[in-house]
Amino acid sequence: MARTTGSDGERTEAAVREAAVNLIARYGYEAMSMRRLAAEVGVQAAALYRYFPTKEDLLFTLMREHMEGLREAWEHVRPTDADPAEQLAAYVRNHIAFHIERRHATHVSNMELRSLSPDRLTQILKQRTAYEKELRAILREGADTGSFSIEDTGLTAMALIQMMTGVIVWFRPGERLSVPEVTATYLSMTMRLVGARMDTYSAARPLDAQRTL
Amino acid sequence: MARTTGSDGERTEAAVREAAVNLIARYGYEAMSMRRLAAEVGVQAAALYRYFPTKEDLLFTLMREHMEGLREAWEHVRPTDADPAEQLAAYVRNHIAFHIERRHATHVSNMELRSLSPDRLTQILKQRTAYEKELRAILREGADTGSFSIEDTGLTAMALIQMMTGVIVWFRPGERLSVPEVTATYLSMTMRLVGARMDTYSAARPLDAQRTL
DNA sequence: GAATTAATTGAACGTTCGTTTTATTATCGT
């Protein structure tokens, strides 16, 4: 009835995070009790409070780190000195790959925002807005240089993000379509949606571009 | 401490539904307590159980009727003997109009599915699938007749629905864009996304189609 | 090997939850 043999703070905290993401994604934040989470980890509920002072702190940590991860992933693959079509393609590829890879965490970050306190909600939304702003910048540059035909940059950015993020709702690994297939199709849908001129885009990805029209 | 003057079952039930939709949309199903709901209606919690045997019955009723409403709205505006582009345009217009008009109810139907029991979840998903099937049929016909250029009908249908439904996340009435403006933009994005041939579509909506390319 | 620190247990606290029961009053048909 105390410290267990082989117990390790770092390992326990990691297990808590992973179990929490899965449980919240499956049942929702409110529906996940601390006792249930503890049971999943193989620990008593009180032990969770060694790592996260409150349940909301746990949720906030998961969300913040997920948003930071998204941002970092994009910074890492972001092309420098590329034309708008190439930049847009990179954005789409990264977004879809990241969201499929971290389906559960994305679910949490998108669906449980209302369980955050106002100031923490603001923080997460700020991160999200910053990420979306990058897409708007790409779209605007493409529209300005004539690479894209776009009516409303902000609206198009929202539409694209909703469309891409929606992948996590229906995509299941190992079913009809593979990740590269899904990505390729979304890429060509995106390029058509923004009215990308083919000569620009086909230079980067000849095969996909052919099928785009 | 009993029946109040002017009380009316029908009016109370309607008030319960409306308050429930708003509260669940704002705070989530789990976070909405029956006491809070009752207070919003101006009644004691026990009175709610005259109209809905359990909290989940209330949720299920809201969802089922929302899905029925969506289906009915589409049946009502669905064009007969129209080419695929016109049908798709009607689908998009109806979907966006319906979802903007009933933002809160849509939020509930999309976000609270996991609070349903398995068989009720199945029922709602069946309704949703039936509605989405209509879009797939339109896309397939358009692809077969050469009106559209589509790689994957199922995937395109999902992408379009996610894109359109996403409107409720950011759209606020009375802000920068009006409903007709949003609808027009989404319509042209949709037509480009499915690679609609302009001569077909421009016959129905000349102005939008011009701007599409 | 003793002292210190890290990790966890088990029990308990007060609160809130969905729901039930019983009593009470308004409304309506006759």
Next chain:
DNA sequence: ACGATAATAAAACGAACGTTCAATTAATTC
């Protein structure tokens, strides 16, 4: 006017919730 029924209030139920606290043991340090 009266009996039937519809609509609600008030109080209570047990269960579950997030969280705290004291006790206890494993690991680490010196």
